[in-house]
Amino acid sequence: xxxxxxxxxxxxxxxxxxxxxxxxxxxxxxxxxxxxxxxxxxxxxxxxxxxxxxxxxxxxxxxxxxxxxxxxxxxxxxxxxxxxxxxxxxxxxxxxxxxxxxxxxxxxxxxxxxxxxxxxxxxxxxxxxxxxxxxxxxxxxxxxxxxxxxxx
Amino acid sequence: xxxxxxxxxxxxxxxxxxxxxxxxxxxxxxxxxxxxxxxxxxxxxxxxxxxxxxxxxxxxxxxxxxxxxxxxxxxxxxxxxxxxxxxxxxxxxxxxxxxxxxxxxxxxxxxxxxxxxxxxxxxxxxxxxxxxxxxxxxxxxxxxxxxxxxxxxxxxxxxxxxxxxxxxxxxxxxxxxxxxxxxxxxxxxxxxxxxxx
Numbered sequence: 001x002x003x004x005x006x007x008x009x010x011x012x013x014x015x016x017x018x019x020x021x022x023x024x025x026x027x028x029x030x031x032x033x034x035x036x037x038x039x040x041x042x043x044x045x046x047x048x049x050x051x052x053x054x055x056x057x058x059x060x061x062x063x064x065x066x067x068x069x070x071x072x073x074x075x076x077x078x079x080x081x082x083x084x085x086x087x088x089x090x091x092x093x094x095x096x097x098x099x100x101x102x103x104x105x106x107x108x109x110x111x112x113x114x115x116x117x118x119x120x121x122x123x124x125x126x127x128x129x130x131x132x133x134x135x136x137x138x139x140x141x142x143x144x145x146x147x148x149x150x151x152x
Numbered sequence: 153x154x155x156x157x158x159x160x161x162x163x164x165x166x167x168x169x170x171x172x173x174x175x176x177x178x179x180x181x182x183x184x185x186x187x188x189x190x191x192x193x194x195x196x197x198x199x200x201x202x203x204x205x206x207x208x209x210x211x212x213x214x215x216x217x218x219x220x221x222x223x224x225x226x227x228x229x230x231x232x233x234x235x236x237x238x239x240x241x242x243x244x245x246x247x248x249x250x251x252x253x254x255x256x257x258x259x260x261x262x263x264x265x266x267x268x269x270x271x272x273x274x275x276x277x278x279x280x281x282x283x284x285x286x287x288x289x290x291x292x293x294x295x296x297x298x299x300x301x302x303x304x305x306x307x308x309x310x311x312x313x314x315x316x317x318x319x320x321x322x323x324x325x326x327x328x329x330x331x332x333x334x335x336x337x338x339x340x341x342x343x344x345x346x347x348x349x
Contacts, residue, residue, distance in 0.1 A: 015303075048346045050300070054300070057189075059206065060189075
Protein backbone atom coordinates (compact mmCIF):
# COMPACT_ATOMS: atom_id res chain seq x y z
CA UNK A 1 0.00 0.00 0.00
CA UNK A 2 1.23 3.49 -0.83
CA UNK A 3 1.26 6.30 1.74
CA UNK A 4 -1.36 8.40 -0.09
CA UNK A 5 -3.79 5.46 -0.05
CA UNK A 6 -2.99 4.77 3.60
CA UNK A 7 -3.63 8.39 4.54
CA UNK A 8 -6.98 8.25 2.77
CA UNK A 9 -7.89 5.10 4.69
CA UNK A 10 -6.83 6.59 8.01
CA UNK A 11 -9.78 8.99 8.12
CA UNK A 12 -12.23 6.14 7.43
CA UNK A 13 -10.45 4.00 10.00
CA UNK A 14 -10.85 6.73 12.64
CA UNK A 15 -14.59 6.86 11.92
CA UNK A 16 -14.88 3.06 12.14
CA UNK A 17 -15.77 2.91 8.47
CA UNK A 18 -13.06 0.69 7.05
CA UNK A 19 -13.81 -2.87 5.96
CA UNK A 20 -11.79 -5.76 7.49
CA UNK A 21 -9.63 -6.35 4.42
CA UNK A 22 -8.57 -2.70 4.10
CA UNK A 23 -8.08 -2.44 7.84
CA UNK A 24 -5.64 -5.36 7.75
CA UNK A 25 -3.80 -3.83 4.79
CA UNK A 26 -3.61 -0.48 6.59
CA UNK A 27 -2.33 -2.06 9.80
CA UNK A 28 0.34 -3.88 7.86
CA UNK A 29 1.40 -0.58 6.20
CA UNK A 30 1.42 1.24 9.56
CA UNK A 31 3.75 -1.44 10.93
CA UNK A 32 6.49 -0.37 8.54
CA UNK A 33 5.73 3.35 7.88
CA UNK A 34 6.61 5.84 10.67
CA UNK A 35 5.14 8.77 8.68
CA UNK A 36 1.70 7.21 8.50
CA UNK A 37 1.95 6.14 12.14
CA UNK A 38 2.56 9.73 13.19
CA UNK A 39 -0.32 10.77 10.95
CA UNK A 40 -2.59 8.35 12.81
CA UNK A 41 -1.38 9.71 16.14
CA UNK A 42 -2.17 13.29 15.09
CA UNK A 43 -5.58 12.21 13.88
CA UNK A 44 -6.39 10.47 17.16
CA UNK A 45 -5.26 13.52 19.12
CA UNK A 46 -7.44 15.81 17.01
CA UNK A 47 -10.39 13.49 17.59
CA UNK A 48 -9.72 13.42 21.31
CA UNK A 49 -9.43 17.22 21.52
CA UNK A 50 -12.68 17.75 19.62
CA UNK A 51 -14.61 15.16 21.61
CA UNK A 52 -13.50 16.72 24.88
CA UNK A 53 -13.53 20.40 24.07
CA UNK A 54 -16.30 20.92 21.56
CA UNK A 55 -19.07 22.40 23.63
CA UNK A 56 -22.01 24.69 23.19
CA UNK A 57 -23.89 27.10 25.44
CA UNK A 58 -26.47 25.52 27.69
CA UNK A 59 -29.90 25.39 26.10
CA UNK A 60 -32.24 28.07 27.52
CA UNK A 61 -34.33 26.72 30.38
CA UNK A 62 -37.73 27.90 29.14
CA UNK A 63 -37.78 26.28 25.70
CA UNK A 64 -40.21 23.53 26.66
CA UNK A 65 -42.81 26.10 27.83
CA UNK A 66 -42.70 27.70 24.39
CA UNK A 67 -42.95 24.37 22.58
CA UNK A 68 -45.76 23.12 24.85
CA UNK A 69 -47.71 26.36 24.36
CA UNK A 70 -47.61 25.93 20.58
CA UNK A 71 -48.23 22.18 20.38
CA UNK A 72 -52.01 22.58 20.45
CA UNK A 73 -51.91 24.98 17.52
CA UNK A 74 -49.91 22.53 15.42
CA UNK A 75 -52.02 20.11 13.36
CA UNK A 76 -50.49 16.69 14.04
CA UNK A 77 -50.16 13.87 11.54
CA UNK A 78 -50.91 11.12 14.05
CA UNK A 79 -52.33 7.70 13.28
CA UNK A 80 -55.85 9.00 14.02
CA UNK A 81 -55.65 11.79 11.51
CA UNK A 82 -54.12 9.44 8.93
CA UNK A 83 -57.20 7.26 9.36
CA UNK A 84 -59.45 10.32 9.02
CA UNK A 85 -57.59 11.31 5.87
CA UNK A 86 -57.99 7.80 4.44
CA UNK A 87 -61.70 7.89 5.27
CA UNK A 88 -62.01 11.24 3.47
CA UNK A 89 -60.29 9.87 0.37
CA UNK A 90 -62.46 6.74 0.43
CA UNK A 91 -65.64 8.87 0.69
CA UNK A 92 -64.47 11.06 -2.20
CA UNK A 93 -63.67 7.99 -4.30
CA UNK A 94 -67.11 6.51 -3.59
CA UNK A 95 -68.81 9.78 -4.59
CA UNK A 96 -66.76 10.03 -7.79
CA UNK A 97 -67.68 6.45 -8.67
CA UNK A 98 -71.30 7.41 -8.08
CA UNK A 99 -70.94 10.37 -10.42
CA UNK A 100 -69.39 8.19 -13.11
CA UNK A 101 -72.34 5.82 -12.71
CA UNK A 102 -74.86 8.60 -13.40
CA UNK A 103 -72.90 9.59 -16.52
CA UNK A 104 -73.47 6.11 -17.95
CA UNK A 105 -77.27 6.66 -17.64
CA UNK A 106 -77.89 9.90 -19.57
CA UNK A 107 -81.67 9.56 -19.43
CA UNK A 108 -81.76 9.23 -15.62
CA UNK A 109 -83.12 12.30 -13.82
CA UNK A 110 -80.73 14.53 -11.87
CA UNK A 111 -80.34 13.39 -8.25
CA UNK A 112 -80.33 16.55 -6.13
CA UNK A 113 -79.53 14.74 -2.86
CA UNK A 114 -75.80 14.33 -3.67
CA UNK A 115 -75.02 17.98 -4.29
CA UNK A 116 -75.97 19.50 -0.91
CA UNK A 117 -74.13 16.66 0.84
CA UNK A 118 -71.05 17.24 -1.31
CA UNK A 119 -71.20 20.97 -0.67
CA UNK A 120 -71.52 20.38 3.08
CA UNK A 121 -68.60 17.93 3.00
CA UNK A 122 -66.43 20.36 1.08
CA UNK A 123 -67.24 23.09 3.58
CA UNK A 124 -66.47 20.87 6.58
CA UNK A 125 -63.30 19.34 5.20
CA UNK A 126 -62.05 22.68 3.90
CA UNK A 127 -61.09 23.57 7.48
CA UNK A 128 -59.14 20.32 7.90
CA UNK A 129 -55.74 20.69 6.24
CA UNK A 130 -55.34 16.94 5.92
CA UNK A 131 -58.60 16.54 4.04
CA UNK A 132 -57.87 18.97 1.25
CA UNK A 133 -57.26 16.24 -1.31
CA UNK A 134 -60.67 14.79 -0.58
CA UNK A 135 -62.16 18.27 -0.84
CA UNK A 136 -60.50 18.89 -4.17
CA UNK A 137 -61.81 15.58 -5.47
CA UNK A 138 -65.31 16.49 -4.41
CA UNK A 139 -65.07 19.98 -5.80
CA UNK A 140 -63.92 18.59 -9.12
CA UNK A 141 -66.85 16.18 -9.09
CA UNK A 142 -69.35 18.89 -8.18
CA UNK A 143 -67.99 21.22 -10.85
CA UNK A 144 -68.14 18.44 -13.45
CA UNK A 145 -71.79 17.89 -12.54
CA UNK A 146 -72.59 21.59 -12.89
CA UNK A 147 -70.87 21.76 -16.29
CA UNK A 148 -72.77 18.68 -17.40
CA UNK A 149 -76.08 20.26 -16.39
CA UNK A 150 -75.22 23.51 -18.20
CA UNK A 151 -74.37 21.53 -21.34
CA UNK A 152 -77.82 20.02 -21.27
CA UNK B 153 -29.64 0.54 33.28
CA UNK B 154 -27.89 -0.96 30.23
CA UNK B 155 -27.87 0.42 26.69
CA UNK B 156 -30.55 -1.95 25.44
CA UNK B 157 -32.95 -0.95 28.23
CA UNK B 158 -32.33 2.74 27.54
CA UNK B 159 -33.03 2.23 23.84
CA UNK B 160 -36.20 0.23 24.55
CA UNK B 161 -37.38 3.00 26.85
CA UNK B 162 -36.66 5.63 24.20
CA UNK B 163 -38.55 3.63 21.55
CA UNK B 164 -41.48 3.30 23.94
CA UNK B 165 -41.47 7.08 24.47
CA UNK B 166 -41.55 7.63 20.70
CA UNK B 167 -44.49 5.22 20.25
CA UNK B 168 -46.39 6.87 23.11
CA UNK B 169 -45.71 10.32 21.67
CA UNK B 170 -46.97 9.08 18.28
CA UNK B 171 -50.26 8.26 19.98
CA UNK B 172 -50.44 11.88 21.17
CA UNK B 173 -48.93 11.45 24.66
CA UNK B 174 -47.54 14.90 25.50
CA UNK B 175 -45.68 13.74 28.61
CA UNK B 176 -43.75 11.22 26.49
CA UNK B 177 -42.93 13.94 23.96
CA UNK B 178 -41.75 16.21 26.79
CA UNK B 179 -39.34 13.48 27.88
CA UNK B 180 -38.03 13.14 24.34
CA UNK B 181 -37.60 16.91 24.30
CA UNK B 182 -35.65 16.90 27.59
CA UNK B 183 -33.41 14.04 26.40
CA UNK B 184 -32.48 15.72 23.12
CA UNK B 185 -32.84 19.49 23.54
CA UNK B 186 -29.22 20.16 24.53
CA UNK B 187 -27.74 18.20 21.63
CA UNK B 188 -30.12 19.69 19.07
CA UNK B 189 -29.56 23.19 20.46
CA UNK B 190 -25.76 22.69 20.50
CA UNK B 191 -25.69 21.48 16.93
CA UNK B 192 -27.88 24.37 15.78
CA UNK B 193 -25.76 26.85 17.70
CA UNK B 194 -22.64 25.62 15.91
CA UNK B 195 -24.43 25.91 12.60
CA UNK B 196 -26.00 29.37 12.99
CA UNK B 197 -23.65 30.90 15.62
CA UNK B 198 -26.40 32.80 17.41
CA UNK B 199 -28.02 31.79 20.68
CA UNK B 200 -31.35 33.45 19.83
CA UNK B 201 -31.53 31.82 16.41
CA UNK B 202 -30.45 28.44 17.82
CA UNK B 203 -33.22 28.70 20.44
CA UNK B 204 -35.88 29.58 17.85
CA UNK B 205 -34.72 26.83 15.50
CA UNK B 206 -34.67 24.26 18.32
CA UNK B 207 -38.25 25.14 19.23
CA UNK B 208 -39.27 24.97 15.55
CA UNK B 209 -37.52 21.61 15.22
CA UNK B 210 -39.48 20.07 18.08
CA UNK B 211 -42.78 21.55 16.91
CA UNK B 212 -42.14 20.13 13.45
CA UNK B 213 -41.26 16.78 15.08
CA UNK B 214 -44.54 16.83 17.04
CA UNK B 215 -46.47 17.66 13.87
CA UNK B 216 -44.87 14.90 11.79
CA UNK B 217 -44.33 12.20 14.40
CA UNK B 218 -47.12 10.11 12.90
CA UNK B 219 -45.14 9.77 9.67
CA UNK B 220 -42.09 8.28 11.46
CA UNK B 221 -42.28 4.53 10.80
CA UNK B 222 -39.22 3.35 12.76
CA UNK B 223 -39.17 4.50 16.39
CA UNK B 224 -35.48 3.54 16.58
CA UNK B 225 -34.66 6.18 13.97
CA UNK B 226 -36.15 9.03 16.02
CA UNK B 227 -32.87 10.73 16.88
CA UNK B 228 -31.54 10.68 13.31
CA UNK B 229 -34.92 11.89 12.06
CA UNK B 230 -34.91 14.73 14.63
CA UNK B 231 -31.42 15.80 13.56
CA UNK B 232 -32.57 15.77 9.96
CA UNK B 233 -35.36 18.20 10.80
CA UNK B 234 -32.90 20.39 12.72
CA UNK B 235 -30.34 20.34 9.89
CA UNK B 236 -33.02 21.33 7.35
CA UNK B 237 -34.17 24.18 9.60
CA UNK B 238 -30.58 25.41 9.94
CA UNK B 239 -29.96 25.11 6.19
CA UNK B 240 -33.10 27.14 5.38
CA UNK B 241 -32.15 29.70 7.99
CA UNK B 242 -28.62 30.07 6.61
CA UNK B 243 -29.98 30.43 3.09
CA UNK B 244 -32.21 33.26 4.26
CA UNK B 245 -29.42 34.90 6.22
CA UNK B 246 -26.59 33.96 3.85
CA UNK B 247 -24.32 33.60 6.87
CA UNK B 248 -20.66 33.79 5.91
CA UNK B 249 -18.10 31.58 7.58
CA UNK B 250 -16.40 33.50 10.37
CA UNK B 251 -12.68 33.87 10.69
CA UNK B 252 -11.16 33.07 14.07
CA UNK B 253 -10.19 36.69 14.61
CA UNK B 254 -13.73 37.96 14.01
CA UNK B 255 -15.25 35.93 16.82
CA UNK B 256 -15.59 37.88 20.02
CA UNK B 257 -14.03 36.20 23.04
CA UNK B 258 -17.25 36.83 24.96
CA UNK B 259 -19.37 34.66 22.69
CA UNK B 260 -16.87 31.85 23.03
CA UNK B 261 -16.66 32.18 26.78
CA UNK B 262 -20.32 31.20 26.89
CA UNK B 263 -19.48 27.94 25.18
CA UNK B 264 -17.32 26.70 28.00
CA UNK B 265 -18.03 23.87 30.33
CA UNK B 266 -15.30 24.34 32.95
CA UNK B 267 -14.31 21.57 35.31
CA UNK B 268 -15.37 22.85 38.76
CA UNK B 269 -12.50 21.01 40.47
CA UNK B 270 -9.82 22.83 38.43
CA UNK B 271 -7.76 25.66 39.90
CA UNK B 272 -7.95 29.23 38.51
CA UNK B 273 -4.93 28.79 36.23
CA UNK B 274 -6.20 25.47 34.84
CA UNK B 275 -9.65 26.98 34.46
CA UNK B 276 -8.26 29.83 32.37
CA UNK B 277 -6.33 27.43 30.15
CA UNK B 278 -9.37 25.19 29.75
CA UNK B 279 -11.48 28.22 28.84
CA UNK B 280 -8.93 29.32 26.29
CA UNK B 281 -8.77 25.83 24.77
CA UNK B 282 -12.56 25.52 24.50
CA UNK B 283 -12.75 29.01 23.07
CA UNK B 284 -10.15 28.24 20.39
CA UNK B 285 -11.82 24.95 19.44
CA UNK B 286 -15.18 26.68 19.15
CA UNK B 287 -13.69 29.49 17.03
CA UNK B 288 -11.89 27.01 14.79
CA UNK B 289 -15.14 25.11 14.16
CA UNK B 290 -16.89 28.40 13.43
CA UNK B 291 -14.39 29.11 10.67
CA UNK B 292 -15.48 26.00 8.74
CA UNK B 293 -18.16 26.02 6.07
CA UNK B 294 -21.76 25.36 7.18
CA UNK B 295 -21.69 21.83 5.69
CA UNK B 296 -18.53 20.96 7.58
CA UNK B 297 -19.82 22.55 10.81
CA UNK B 298 -22.94 20.40 10.61
CA UNK B 299 -20.94 17.19 10.22
CA UNK B 300 -18.49 18.13 12.99
CA UNK B 301 -21.27 19.07 15.43
CA UNK B 302 -23.26 15.91 14.72
CA UNK B 303 -20.21 13.66 15.00
CA UNK B 304 -18.38 15.14 17.96
CA UNK B 305 -21.19 16.81 19.88
CA UNK B 306 -24.21 14.69 18.96
CA UNK B 307 -22.32 11.40 18.94
CA UNK B 308 -23.97 10.27 15.70
CA UNK B 309 -22.09 7.80 13.52
CA UNK B 310 -21.34 8.32 9.84
CA UNK B 311 -24.39 6.38 8.62
CA UNK B 312 -26.70 8.35 10.91
CA UNK B 313 -25.24 11.67 9.78
CA UNK B 314 -25.64 10.61 6.14
CA UNK B 315 -29.33 9.89 6.79
CA UNK B 316 -29.81 13.10 8.75
CA UNK B 317 -28.26 15.24 6.01
CA UNK B 318 -29.63 13.21 3.11
CA UNK B 319 -26.19 12.68 1.55
CA UNK B 320 -24.15 9.52 0.81
CA UNK B 321 -21.86 8.10 3.51
CA UNK B 322 -18.82 8.88 1.34
CA UNK B 323 -19.75 12.58 1.37
CA UNK B 324 -19.94 12.56 5.18
CA UNK B 325 -16.58 10.80 5.41
CA UNK B 326 -14.92 13.27 3.08
CA UNK B 327 -16.44 16.29 4.84
CA UNK B 328 -15.36 14.88 8.19
CA UNK B 329 -11.82 14.23 6.94
CA UNK B 330 -11.47 17.72 5.43
CA UNK B 331 -12.94 19.41 8.51
CA UNK B 332 -10.64 17.44 10.78
CA UNK B 333 -7.59 18.33 8.67
CA UNK B 334 -8.49 22.02 8.79
CA UNK B 335 -9.10 21.88 12.54
CA UNK B 336 -5.86 20.01 13.10
CA UNK B 337 -3.92 22.77 11.33
CA UNK B 338 -5.75 25.58 13.13
CA UNK B 339 -5.47 23.94 16.54
CA UNK B 340 -1.93 22.57 16.12
CA UNK B 341 -0.58 23.60 19.57
CA UNK B 342 -3.58 22.06 21.31
CA UNK B 343 -3.53 18.91 19.19
CA UNK B 344 0.12 18.29 20.12
CA UNK B 345 -0.77 18.32 23.81
CA UNK B 346 -3.97 16.30 23.49
CA UNK B 347 -4.23 12.68 24.64
CA UNK B 348 -4.67 9.89 22.14
CA UNK B 349 -7.93 8.06 22.60
